[in-house]
Amino acid sequence: MSLPVVAIVGRPNVGKSTMFNRLAGERIAIVEDKPGITRDRIYSRSEWNGREFHLIDTGGLDFGEQDEILDHIKNQVELAIEEADVILFVVDGRDGVTSADEEVARLLYRSNKPVIVAANKIDNIKHKDEVYEFYQLGFEHVIPISSIHGTGTGDMLDVLVSHFPDKEEEAYDEDTIRVSLIGRPNVGKSSLVNAILGEQRVIVSPVAGTTRDAIDTPFEYEGQKYVLVDTAGIRKRGKVYESIEKYSVLRALKSIERSDVCLVVIDGEQGIAEQDKKIAGYAHEAGCAAIFVVNKWDAVEKDDKTLDRFKQKIRDHFQFMEYAPILFVSAKTKQRIHQILPLVSEVAEQHAMRISTSVLNQVLHDAMLRTPPPSDRGRRFRVQYSTQVSVKPPTFVLFVNDPELAHFSYLRYLENQLRNSFSFKGTPMRIVLRKKNS
Numbered sequence: 470m471s472l473p474v475v476a477i478v479g480r481p482n483v484g485k486s487t488m489f490n491r492l493a494g495e496r497i498a499i500v501e502d503k504p505g506i507t508r509d510r511i512y513s514r515s516e517w518n519g520r521e522f523h524l525i526d527t528g529g530l531d532f533g534e535q536d537e538i539l540d541h542i543k544n545q546v547e548l549a550i551e552e553a554d555v556i557l558f559v560v561d562g563r564d565g566v567t568s569a570d571e572e573v574a575r576l577l578y579r580s581n582k583p584v585i586v587a588a589n590k591i592d593n594i595k596h597k598d599e600v601y602e603f604y605q606l607g608f609e610h611v612i613p614i615s616s617i618h619g620t621g622t623g624d625m626l627d628v629l630v631s632h633f634p635d636k637e638e639e640a641y642d643e644d645t646i647r648v649s650l651i652g653r654p655n656v657g658k659s660s661l662v663n664a665i666l667g668e669q670r671v672i673v674s675p676v677a678g679t680t681r682d683a684i685d686t687p688f689e690y691e692g693q694k695y696v697l698v699d700t701a702g703i704r705k706r707g708k709v710y711e712s713i714e715k716y717s718v719l720r721a722l723k724s725i726e727r728s729d730v731c732l733v734v735i736d737g738e739q740g741i742a743e744q745d746k747k748i749a750g751y752a753h754e755a756g757c758a759a760i761f762v763v764n765k766w767d768a769v770e771k772d773d774k775t776l777d778r779f780k781q782k783i784r785d786h787f788q789f790m791e792y793a794p795i796l797f798v799s800a801k802t803k804q805r806i807h808q809i810l811p812l813v814s815e816v817a818e819q820h821a822m823r824i825s826t827s828v829l830n831q832v833l834h835d836a837m838l839r840t841p842p843p844s845d846r847g848r849r850f851r852v853q854y855s856t857q858v859s860v861k862p863p864t865f866v867l868f869v870n871d872p873e874l875a876h877f878s879y880l881r882y883l884e885n886q887l888r889n890s891f892s893f894k895g896t897p898m899r900i901v902l903r904k905k906n907s
C-alpha cells in the first residue's frame with residue numbers, strides 16, 4: 470500500500486521549510502541505518518498517531534529557470550494537486566492575507582483535494598484570533614501554528630490525518646511478486662518495461678505524457694505471477710515535470726512502497742548521478758529487495774574491463790546496498806533482458822526467507838565465538854537469544870545485554886555472517902537490538 474502524501478505549498482518566506490523540518494523531525498527512527506545514504510531535503514517520511522505519510526516541501530523543488538515567482542508557485546501547486554492526498558497551505562499569520570496567498574488559493578480551488586491552511590509564525594498564542602481573516606481564503610480549516618516553537622502542530626496534524634484516504638486493500642495475492650522500475654527520467658524505464666513484457670504494451674516515446682492513468686501490469690512468466698507496479702507513472706505526466714529531476718524521486722517513492730523488488734535503473738551511457746543514489750536509498754530504507762539494472766549497455770564503448778569498472782563504481786557509490794546484484798542490459802537490443810525476471814524471482818524469494826530460530830542462534834553463536842565483540846571499558850556485548858520476527862525484509866531481533874555496547878562495525882560483521890550462511894541476495898536486512906531483562 471502506498472502512503473498518503475502531504476504537500477506543503479505557499480508563497481516564499483512563509484516558513485515552509487521550517488515547518489517541513491519540524492514535521493520531518495517527528496520522523497520515525499530507522500532501525501538499521503547505514504552511512505552513505507543521502508536524502509533530499511524536500512522529501513520525508515513522517516508519522517503522526519501511528520499513521521505514516523510522505524511529506525513534500527514543494528517550495529524546495531527546483532523547476533529550472535524561472536524568473537517569475539508566480540510561475541514557481543503555480544508549478545508547486547500543480548504538483549501538489551497532482552500528487553498529494555492532502556495539501557498544507559502555509560501562510561504568514563502575521564502578514565495577513567496577501568495577493569500571492571489569494572493566487573495560491575485560486576489555484577487550489579480547482580482541485581478536489583482537502584486543503585488545510587496553516588497560519589504560521591503565531592509564536593504568541595495571544596495572537597491566535599488574528600488568523601480568522603484567513604478564512605476568507607475559502608478553506609474549511611485554518612490553524613494557527615508556530616513552526617519555530619512547534620505550537621499548534623499537533624492540532625494541525627490531527628486535522629491532516631483525518632483527511633487521509635482509507636487504507637486500501639492489497640489487490641494482489643501473496644505469491645505475486647510486485648516489481649517496480651525506478652530511476653531518473655530518461656534512463657529507459659518505459660523501454661525496459663516493454664522489453665520485459667516482450668511487446669509494445671506501453672507506448673514509448675521521447676515526448677512526455679504518452680500514457681496517463683496509473684496502471685499496474687500483471688503478467689505471468691514461467692509459472693510465476695508478477696505485477697509491474699505503476700507502469701504508467703513511469704511516464705511524466707505534464708509539461709511542468711520536464712524540468713524537475715527531483716520529481717522522479719516522488720514517483721519512485723510511491724511505487725517503492727507497493728513493491729517487493731525494485732529495479733534500480735541506471736543509464737549506462739551517462740553513468741551514475743547523485744539522484745540515482747537518492748532513489749536507490751529510498752528503496753533500501755523502505756526495505757525492498759533491489760537489483761541494479763544498468764541499461765543502454767549497447768551504447769557504451771567497451772573493452773574487456775569496462776564492465777568490471779562500472780560494477781566497481783556502483784559498489785563505491787552504493788556502499789549501503791552491497792547486497793544488490795547488478796545486471797548490464799539493453800532494452801534496445803534485448804541483451805540480457807531474459808535474465809531480469811529469473812533474478813527478480815530469486816531475490817524475491819530471499820526477501821521472503823525465514824530462518825528457523827535454532828539455526829539462526831547457532832550461526833550467530835558460532836560467529837561470535839570466531840570473532841568475539843571487542844570489549845568496551847571492560848564490558849562486552851553479548852547476545853542471549855535471537856529470532857526472526859518478520860520477512861520482506863528479513864528482520865531479526867537480538868536480545869542483548871546492553872544495546873549501547875553494540876558497535877556499528879560489529880553489527881555489520883554479524884550481518885555479513887548471516888549473509889554468508891543464508892545468502893539473502895538482493896535484500897536488505899534489519900537487525901533490531903532489545904535489552905534483555907535479566
Ligand SMILES: Nc1nc2c(ncn2[C@@H]2O[C@H](COP(=O)(O)OP(=O)(O)OP(=O)(O)O)[C@@H](O)[C@H]2O)c(=O)[nH]1
Pocket residue numbers: 479480481482483484485486487488528529589590591592614615616617618
Ligand atoms: N517567528 C517565526 N518565524 C518563522 C516561523 N517559521 C519560519 N519562520 C521564519 O521565516 C523565515 C522563512 O522561513 P522558511 O522556512 O525559509 O520559509 P519558506 O516558505 O520555506 O521560504 P522559501 O524557501 O523562500 O519558499 C525564516 O527566517 C524563518 O526563521 C515561525 O513559526 N515563527
Ligand SMILES: Nc1nc2c(ncn2[C@@H]2O[C@H](COP(=O)(O)OP(=O)(O)OP(=O)(O)O)[C@@H](O)[C@H]2O)c(=O)[nH]1
Pocket residue numbers: 652653654655656657658659660661673674675703704705764765766767768798799800801802
Ligand atoms: N541506446 C539505447 N537507448 C535506449 C535504451 N533504452 C532506452 N533508450 C532510449 O532512451 C530514451 C528514454 O527511454 P524511456 O524508456 O522513455 O525512458 P524512461 O526512463 O521511461 O523516461 P521517463 O519517462 O522520462 O522517466 C529513449 O529515447 C529510448 O529510445 C537502450 O537500451 N539503448
